[in-house]
Amino acid sequence: MSTATSTESKELSAVSTESLAALLVAKERPPRPSALSTSLTFGWRAILKIKHVPEQLFDVTAFPIMNLLMFTYLFGGALAGSPGDYIQFVLPGILVMSVVMITMYTGVSVNIDIEKGVFDRFRSLPIWRPSAMVGYLLGDALRYTIASVVMLVVGLLLGYRPDGGFGGVVAGIALLLVFSFAFSWIWTMFGLMLRTEKSVMSVSMMVIFPLTFLSNVFVDPKTMPGWLQAFVNNSPITHLASAVRGLMAGDWPGTEIAWTLGWAGALLLVFGPVTMRLYNRK
Amino acid sequence: MSTHTSGLAIETAGLVKTFGETRAVDGVDLAVPAGTVYGVLGPNGAGKTTTVKMLATLLRPDGGQAHVFGHDVVREADEVRGRVSLTGQYASVDEDLTGAENLILLGRLLGHGKTAARQRGDQLLEAFGLTEAAAKQVKHYSGGMRRRIDIAASILNTPDLLFLDEPTTGLDPRSRNQVWDIVRAVVAQGTTVLLTTQYLDEADQLASRIAVIDKGRVIAEGTKGELKASVGAGSVHLRLRDADQRPEAERLLRDLLIAEVQLEHDPVALTARLGVAASDTAADQAAKALGELARAGITVDSFSLGQPSLDEVFLALTGHDTGQGTGSGPDSDTKDEVAA
Numbered sequence: 001m002s003t004a005t006s007t008e009s010k011e012l013s014a015v016s017t018e019s020l021a022a023l024l025v026a027k028e029r030p031p032r033p034s035a036l037s038t039s040l041t042f043g044w045r046a047i048l049k050i051k052h053v054p055e056q057l058f059d060v061t062a063f064p065i066m067n068l069l070m071f072t073y074l075f076g077g078a079l080a081g082s083p084g085d086y087i088q089f090v091l092p093g094i095l096v097m098s099v100v101m102i103t104m105y106t107g108v109s110v111n112i113d114i115e116k117g118v119f120d121r122f123r124s125l126p127i128w129r130p131s132a133m134v135g136y137l138l139g140d141a142l143r144y145t146i147a148s149v150v151m152l153v154v155g156l157l158l159g160y161r162p163d164g165g166f167g168g169v170v171a172g173i174a175l176l177l178v179f180s181f182a183f184s185w186i187w188t189m190f191g192l193m194l195r196t197e198k199s200v201m202s203v204s205m206m207v208i209f210p211l212t213f214l215s216n217v218f219v220d221p222k223t224m225p226g227w228l229q230a231f232v233n234n235s236p237i238t239h240l241a242s243a244v245r246g247l248m249a250g251d252w253p254g255t256e257i258a259w260t261l262g263w264a265g266a267l268l269l270v271f272g273p274v275t276m277r278l279y280n281r282k
Numbered sequence: 283m284s285t286h287t288s289g290l291a292i293e294t295a296g297l298v299k300t301f302g303e304t305r306a307v308d309g310v311d312l313a314v315p316a317g318t319v320y321g322v323l324g325p326n327g328a329g330k331t332t333t334v335k336m337l338a339t340l341l342r343p344d345g346g347q348a349h350v351f352g353h354d355v356v357r358e359a360d361e362v363r364g365r366v367s368l369t370g371q372y373a374s375v376d377e378d379l380t381g382a383e384n385l386i387l388l389g390r391l392l393g394h395g396k397t398a399a400r401q402r403g404d405q406l407l408e409a410f411g412l413t414e415a416a417a418k419q420v421k422h423y424s425g426g427m428r429r430r431i432d433i434a435a436s437i438l439n440t441p442d443l444l445f446l447d448e449p450t451t452g453l454d455p456r457s458r459n460q461v462w463d464i465v466r467a468v469v470a471q472g473t474t475v476l477l478t479t480q481y482l483d484e485a486d487q488l489a490s491r492i493a494v495i496d497k498g499r500v501i502a503e504g505t506k507g508e509l510k511a512s513v514g515a516g517s518v519h520l521r522l523r524d525a526d527q528r529p530e531a532e533r534l535l536r537d538l539l540i541a542e543v544q545l546e547h548d549p550v551a552l553t554a555r556l557g558v559a560a561s562d563t564a565a566d567q568a569a570k571a572l573g574e575l576a577r578a579g580i581t582v583d584s585f586s587l588g589q590p591s592l593d594e595v596f597l598a599l600t601g602h603d604t605g606q607g608t609g610s611g612p613d614s615d616t617k618d619e620v621a622a
Contacts, residue, residue, distance in 0.1 A: 013411030015430070015460050017467040020409040023402075024440045024471035030393035032364075041390040045376065048387075052378050052419060117374035121435065124338045125391055126363040281342065 035128035042135015047142060059105060060147035064098040065154050071218065072158060079219060084159045091155045092172060092245040093217035098151065099144045099180055100212055100237065104204035106140050106184045110191030111200045123279070130276055133188050137181050144180050148173045164250035172247040175260060179240050182264035185271035192278040217241050236263035291316040291351060291443050291474035292337060298345030299332050306332045308498030309346065314491075316351075316442075319465065319475040321489030323482060329498040330478040331371060334445050337476070338368045350443060366443045367436035371451065374432055377421040381412055381431045384420060385438065392439050406434040410464075426457030433464055443474045450484060462487055494599060501599050517555045517588045518568045523581040525549040531580050538574050539567055550583070 033041075050056060071094055076083030110133075113119050122132045152160075152169065162169050187204060194200045214228070215237040221229050232238055239259035246253030292314035299307040307329040314320040322330050335341040337348055339359040347354065353361040368374065375384045382403055389399030407416050410430040415423060420431060429449060436444055446465065450458040465488055469475055479485050485492045485506070492509050494502040502509055510516075518535075522528055528550065532543050535554045542555040556567050568587055575582055 013414070015411050015464055016409050017463050019405070020464065020467045021471060023405055023409055024437060024468060024473070027440050029439050030395075030398070033391065033393040038391055041387065044390075045379070045387055048383055049376075049378050052380075116377065117370040117372040118376045120335070120338075120340055120368060120370050121374035121388070122391075123340055124363055124366065124368045125388075126360055127391055 032126060035131060038127045038131035039134040039138060042132050043138030044135075046135060046139020050139070050142070056105075057143070057146065059102055060143045061150050063102070064094075064147045064151045067098050068094050068151055068154055068158075075218060087155060087158055087160045089245070090218065091151070091160045092248050093215075093241045095148060095151050095172075096176060096237065096241045096244055097212040097215075097217050099147055099176055100183060100240075101208055102144060102147055103140070103180050103184045104187050104201070104208055105143075106136055107187030107189075107191035107200045107204055108197055110136060110188050111194065111197050114192065115197075129280065130272070133185075133275060133279065136188065137184050140184060141177055141181060144177055145173070148176065162248040162250070164248045168248050168250050172244040175247065175257065176240065176244055179236070179260055179264045182268040183236075185268055185275050188275045189271050189278060192275060211235065212237055215241055236260065236267075239263060289316055290314060290349075292320075292348070292476065294333075294337070294346065294348040296346035297333065297336060297343055297348055299329075299336060299341060300344050305498050307336070307343075310495070310498070310500055312493060312500070312503075314474065314476060316474050317469070317472055318490045319469050319477055319488045321485035321492040322476065322478040322495055323480070323485045323492055324478075324495035325480060328495045330495060331447055332498075333495070334368070334447050334476065334478060338366055338445055339363055340368075365441060366445065367439075367441035368445045369429075369432050369436045369447065369449060371447045375420050375428075375435050378419060380417050380419055381407060381423070381427075382416040384431060384435060388435050389438050394438075402438060406438070410434050425453055426460070429453060429457065429461055430464075433461070433468075437468065437473075440471065441473055443476065444468060446475060446477045448478055448480065451480065458484075496600055516564050517553050518564075518571060518585060519553050519588060520551065520575075520585045521548070521583045522550045522552075523583050527580045528552060530578065531575055534574055534578060534580075535571055538571055 068091070071090060072083045072087050075090070076086035080086035080089060152173075164172070186207070187200075190200050190203055194203065214232055215235050216232060217237065221232045221238070224232060236259075239256050240263075243253050243256035243260045246256060290313055292312055294310055294312045297307055297310040297312075298305065310329070310333055312320075312322075312333075322333065324330050332341065336343045337350060337355060339355050339362050342356060349355070350362045351365055353365075355362050375381075376387070379387065382400075385403030385406060386396075386399045389402050390396070394402060404413075404416075407413050410433075412427060412430055412434070415427060420428065423431065433446075433449070449465070450461050453461065462484070465475060465477065475488075477485070477488060489506065491505055492503070493500045494509065518539075520531065522531060528545065532545065532552055535541060535543050535552070539554055539556060544553045544555070546552060554571065556564050564587055568585070572582060572585065
C-alpha cells in the first residue's frame with residue numbers, strides 16, 4: 001500500500017504532523033461568544049455566500065424590477081387612468097409583495113444546507129442555538145434592502161414621488177424589513193420540516209401567492225365581495241402595505257404600524273420556537 | 283461538573299434509536315477509555331453514524347443512556363458540545379466558502395477574535411498542506427483535501443473527543459495514509475478519537491479497542507488481538523513449484539494447522555485458512571507450515587499471509603456477510619486470491 005506513495009502525483013503538499021502537534025498542544029479555549037456575536041458571524045457567512053455566488057442576487061434585482069414594470073404598465077391605465085398616477089399608489093405595495101415573496105428563498109437555503117454536512121457541524125457547536133437561523137435572516141435582510149433600493153430607484157425613474165421624503169421612505173423600508181425578518185421564520189420551519197428543496201418551493205408558492213395577491217397591494221378592497229374583504233382587510237400583508245404606503249406618503253399610519261408589528265411579533269413567537277424545536281430534533 | 287472519575291470518554295448503556303419501524307441502533311453499550319482511538323467497525327447501515335450522531339448531540343436517543351466525559355448527551359448537551367468535535371461522513375464544511383473562510387467562520391463561532399481566528403486558520407492550513415488552496419472554494423477541493431479541511435475545522439479548538447465518521451471512505455491509499463498520520467498526531471496530544479470505519483485494516487492501524495457493530499448491535503468488542511483471535515488469524519497463500527505435490531501439501535496443511543484448505547484454479551496454488559489458535563500467531567503457524575512442507579520435500583515458490591478481511595470477521599461473527607461483496611476492505615485477502 002505505502003509503496004504507491006512515490007508514484008502518486010504530487011498535487012498535495014504533505015501534512016506536517018510536527019506543526020500539527022504544536023497546534024494541538026494549545027488546549028486553552030477562548031470564552032464562549034455571545035449570541036449577538038455568533039448571529040453576526042453567521043450573517044457574515046451569508047454575505048460571503050453572496051460574494052461567491054452573486055447569481056443569487058438576480059432574485060433581488062431583476063425579479064422586483066420585472067414586477068414593478070409589469071404591474072405598473074399592465075394595470076396602471078385601467079385602474080388609475082395612467083401608469084404615472086398608478087405608480088404613486090402601487091409602488092409601496094409592489095415593494096411589499098416582492099420582498100415578502102423573496103423571503104421564501106430563506107427556506108430553500110436552509111433546506112439545501114441540511115443536505116450538506118455543514119449543518120451537522122453547526123449543530124454540534126456550543127453556541128446560542130438560534131444563531132445559525134438568525135444568521136440566515138440577517139444575510140437575507142441585506143438582500144431585502146438591496147431589493148428595496150433597486151425598486152425605489154426604478155420607481156423614481158418611472159415617476160414615483162414619495163411625499164414622505166427620504167425619512168418616510170427609510171421608515172417604510174425599515175418596517176418592511178422587520179416584518180420580513182419575522183415572516184421568514186415560517187420558511188425556516190418549512191426548510192427544516194420538508195424533505196426536498198422542491199417541496200419547500202412549492203409549499204412556499206402555495207402560501208405566498210394567495211397571501212400577497214389577496215391584499216390591498218393592487219386595488220382598494222372596497223370593490224371586493226364581502227367575504228373576500230373580510231380576509232383582505234385582516235391580512236398582515238394588507239396592514240403592512242397600508243403602513244408602508246402611509247409612511248412613504250408622509251403620514252403616520254399608527255394603527256397599521258401597530259397591526260404590522262403585532263403580526264410580526266406573533267409570527268416570530270409561533271414559528272421561531274417551532275423552527276428551533278425542529279432544528280434541535282433534526 | 284467534575285464528578286466524572288471513571289476515566290471513560292464515552293459510556294453508553296442500552297442506547298436505542300428507531301426510525302419508523304427500523305431499529306437503527308438497538309441497545310448499544312460502549313465504554314471508550316479516554317486518550318485512545320476507539321474503532322467502531324461495521325458495514326453500511328450498521329448504525330455507526332446514528333450512534334455517533336447521538337453521542338455528538340445531533341440526534342436524541344429513543345432509549346438508553348449516553349454520557350460523554352460524564353455529561354448526559356441529552357440533559358447536558360451544551361457541556362458535551364463544548365468538548366467534542368465532529369467530522370461527518372461528508373465534508374462538514376461550507377462548500378461555497380474558501381478553505382480559509384471556513385476556518386475563520388468556525389474560529390469566530392468558537393469565540394476567537396478576528397485576528398486570532400485568522401491566525402489559527404492559517405496555521406492549520408499550513409500544517410495540513412492546504413496553504414495553496416486556502417483561497418479556493420471547498421467545492422473545488424479533491425476528496426483528500428476535503429478530508430483535511432474537515433479535520434482542520436474539527437481541531438480549531440483542540441477537542442477532548444473527536445468523532446471521525448468513516449474518515450477515509452472513498453480516499454486513495456496515499457490520502458488515507460495521511461489521514462491516519464493526522465489521527466495519530468491528534469491522539470498523541472491527548473484527544474480521544476472515536477473512529478467509525480468499514481475497514482478492519484483501518485481499525486487495525488489506528489484503534490486500540492474495537493467494537494464490531496451490525497444491525498444496530500455490538501456483536502463483538504475487545505482489543506485488536508482479542509477480536510482477531512475470535513475470528514481466525516487470516517490465511518496463508520502458497521504457490522508450489524510442482525503441481526503434483528499439491529495433494530500432499532494440502533493434506534499436510536490440513537493436519538498441521540487444523541485449517542480449512544482451499545485449492546485454487548491455478549494448479550500450483552492453495553490457500554489455508556488459519557484457525558483460531560490460542561497460542562500461535564498467524565506468522566508462527568505459517569512458519570511451522572513452511573518448515574513441515576520443506577521437510578516433506580515440497581518446494582514452495584512463494585507464500586503470503588493474508589489478514590482476515592472485514593467480510594471474514596463478519597462471516598465469523600454473524601454467519602452472514604457484509605452484503606457489500608468482496609473487496610470492501612483495502613487488504614481483503616479475497617482480492618489476493620483473485621490475483622493469484
